[in-house]
Amino acid sequence: MVENRPFLGLIRHTVLIAGVLLLALPVWLAFVASTQEGGRLLSGDVTLWPSGHFLQTYGAVLFEGMRSAGVPPVGRMMLNSLAMAVLIAVGKIAISLLSAFAIVYFRFPLRKTIFWMIFLTLMLPVEVRIVPTFQVVAGLGLLDSTAGLVLPLIASATATFLFRQFFLSVPPELAEAARIDGAGPMRFFADILVPLSRTNIAALFVILFIYGWNQYLWPFIATTDEAHYTVVMGIQRMVAVPDSEPIWNLVMATAILGMLPPVAVVVAMQKLFVKGLVDSEK
Amino acid sequence: MAVQVVFRNRFLPYLLVAPQAAVTLVFFFWPAAQGMRQSLLREDAFGLSTEFVGLDNYVEALTDPRYLDTFLRSVAMSALVAFLSMSTALLLAAMADRAVRGGRAYRTLLIWPYAVAPALAGVLWFLMFNPTIGVVGVGLNRMGIAWNPYLDGAQAFVLVTVAASWKQVSYNFVFFLAGLQAIPAALIEAAAIDGASPFRRFWTIVFPLLAPTSFFLLVVNVVYAFFETFAVIHATTQGGPGGATETLVYKVFNDGFIGLDLGGSAAQSAVLMAIVAALTVAQFRLLDRKAGA
Numbered sequence: 001m002v003e004n005r006p007f008l009g010l011i012r013h014t015v016l017i018a019g020v021l022l023l024a025l026p027v028w029l030a031f032v033a034s035t036q037e038g039g040r041l042l043s044g045d046v047t048l049w050p051s052g053h054f055l056q057t058y059g060a061v062l063f064e065g066m067r068s069a070g071v072p073p074v075g076r077m078m079l080n081s082l083a084m085a086v087l088i089a090v091g092k093i094a095i096s097l098l099s100a101f102a103i104v105y106f107r108f109p110l111r112k113t114i115f116w117m118i119f120l121t122l123m124l125p126v127e128v129r130i131v132p133t134f135q136v137v138a139g140l141g142l143l144d145s146t147a148g149l150v151l152p153l154i155a156s157a158t159a160t161f162l163f164r165q166f167f168l169s170v171p172p173e174l175a176e177a178a179r180i181d182g183a184g185p186m187r188f189f190a191d192i193l194v195p196l197s198r199t200n201i202a203a204l205f206v207i208l209f210i211y212g213w214n215q216y217l218w219p220f221i222a223t224t225d226e227a228h229y230t231v232v233m234g235i236q237r238m239v240a241v242p243d244s245e246p247i248w249n250l251v252m253a254t255a256i257l258g259m260l261p262p263v264a265v266v267v268a269m270q271k272l273f274v275k276g277l278v279d280s281e282k
Numbered sequence: 283m284a285v286q287v288v289f290r291n292r293f294l295p296y297l298l299v300a301p302q303a304a305v306t307l308v309f310f311f312w313p314a315a316q317g318m319r320q321s322l323l324r325e326d327a328f329g330l331s332t333e334f335v336g337l338d339n340y341v342e343a344l345t346d347p348r349y350l351d352t353f354l355r356s357v358a359m360s361a362l363v364a365f366l367s368m369s370t371a372l373l374l375a376a377m378a379d380r381a382v383r384g385g386r387a388y389r390t391l392l393i394w395p396y397a398v399a400p401a402l403a404g405v406l407w408f409l410m411f412n413p414t415i416g417v418v419g420v421g422l423n424r425m426g427i428a429w430n431p432y433l434d435g436a437q438a439f440v441l442v443t444v445a446a447s448w449k450q451v452s453y454n455f456v457f458f459l460a461g462l463q464a465i466p467a468a469l470i471e472a473a474a475i476d477g478a479s480p481f482r483r484f485w486t487i488v489f490p491l492l493a494p495t496s497f498f499l500l501v502v503n504v505v506y507a508f509f510e511t512f513a514v515i516h517a518t519t520q521g522g523p524g525g526a527t528e529t530l531v532y533k534v535f536n537d538g539f540i541g542l543d544l545g546g547s548a549a550q551s552a553v554l555m556a557i558v559a560a561l562t563v564a565q566f567r568l569l570d571r572k573a574g575a
Contacts, residue, residue, distance in 0.1 A: 004294070005480070007529055008480060009383075010378045011377075013376075013384075015373060015374065015377045016374065016377050016378060016388045016392075019370070019373075019374045019377075019392060019451075020391040020392060021393050022420070023392060023394075023451065023452070024390070024391070024412075026403075026406035026407060026409075026410055027398075027406065028411055029406070029409065029416075029417055030387055030405075030406050030409060031408060031444075034549065039285075046416075046417050046421075046432075048417070053324065069298065079341050089345065091399060095301040095302040095305065096302065096321075098298045098299070098301065098302070098528060099298060099299045099302040099303075099338075099465065101297045102295040102298035104471065105289050106288060106289055106290075106291065106294070106295035106298075107288055107294075108296065110296075111295070114299050114302075114303060117303065117306055117307075117311075118302060119305055120305060120311075121310050122311050122325075122562050123558050123559045123562050124311075124314055124555065125509055125533075125558065127509045127512060127531045127534070128314075128531075128534075128551050128555050128558060129310070129313045129314050129317055129552050130535060130551075131317065131320075131533065131534075131538040131539065131544060131547055131548065131551070132312075132313035132314070132316035132317040132320065132425065132537075132548070133309060133313040133479075133541075135313070135316065136308065136309065136312055136313050136316070137309075137361070151308075151309060152305075154305050154309075155302060155305045155306045155310060156302075161454065173291075173343065175472065179289070184289075184293075184422075185289040185291060185294060188289075197515040201299065210396070210397050213399070214397075214399035214400070214401075214515070216399065216401045216512070216513035216517070217513065217516075219541070220516075221464060232399040232401050232513075233401070233403060234416070235402065235405060236399065236401065236516065236517045237516065237522060239405055239517055240517075240520065245501040248409060248415065249411075251409075251457045252405075252406065255402045255405050255406060258402055259397065259399065259402050262397035262398070262399075263397040263398065264395060265396050265397065266393060266394050266397040267390055267394055270389070270390055270393070273393070273396075274393075274456055274460075275505075276395075277453070277456055278456065278457070278460055278485075
């Protein structure tokens, strides 16, 4: 604090509290809606406080879903989301660690080409190559499979560059010492490089887990079988019900459940999250 | 970028890059090449025959007045999302910077919306803006403003823009806060000793020093608003009413998957790819400048 200005302090807190409330408001209202009885919501009286139907609504959503709209139990969809998020995060980290290791510690003829190939994937987000990617995945027979959900999203220029940057900052003496002691490259990688990258790996995992969990367009296109729906895309089927009003209390309970795991990860691992976010943009 | 100690092995490096290279080739470059090819072809309605049509698909897509509308709409949406989320985030970051009591708690309470999926953010605001049961929608109607985003295109556009901005505030907040904390306290103290008010200090010292962060965030926000708003739109307004919330990405999806106009959709994809390429290059230029400073 440069100087003591009580009035300024008051303004700070007022603005910050207003910001906190503004960000929380939509989620609070969604929670309120999710605890109402379905019929009461449609009657048009707006309330700001939860009512007593919490257990019924959440129980129904988690274990039954919404059969009329072809939506499987949300518990099931959350497991699918979890599998997709973890596999995408682990997969991206694993293949990026390996390729960054090759690019930094080896000289080989195609090195530059591979580097640029990975760089160019930054310019090909799923949204841009959506129709042909669908055709390729369909051609490989991977629609409605976990592999089909995960593989097209798993290449990562960001993670590769992050690890490359980190490996370049590791003192070269370490690799030299390992070599003199007779350790091969893979031994050096597994026993020295990966343990040194622990914090980077953890920070990146947090970011990539959220990225994977929140995927929408690709799971929407790559799954036709309800058994493979993820929660973030499954909710669309509950909102877009033809010719009728969505059953809002069920929709909102699903929304709350669908955002809970990634939000919990951010709150619990705030430090790693901020590090991952800032690092992955460098 | 060269590390001095290098392992020597003829095959190992290829083995190491193989998984990444395979995924990149099969799921990125091959589809991208297919897309390019499709953008030069036209298929008849039954998919029985295809003919080479050169750049016809591009000409058709780009001269369609609806495409121009969609383009302008996407640009407007990007500009609004970037402005709303960045200005809110900057205000909050400026307030949360330095020793404010409860700083950690405020930070936690301001960053969690980053984790909310865009589709879910859209659904939350869809409820709030609902004309019969949403708090904001009902409030506006009671105040005599006829509010119904189901029917009014401009209001649907507001819905999508606000939902997308709400989710993005946290991201911008993290970067603005990091930028603010990188400014040496001595600079601010010197200005304070010279008698500059907090307001003046912000605009003449802090704000200019945040320029690199702001430019970087501007690019990221524009990319976000171009692509990630797809989920917001698809989960709520579905591009309607009457195409009022259709963006470039939404149109690619709609023409390709719903309209089954593969050539037209592929040509639009190629145009989008060029936009992403330009933005990526801009982003890297900015980062270089940031690293050099």
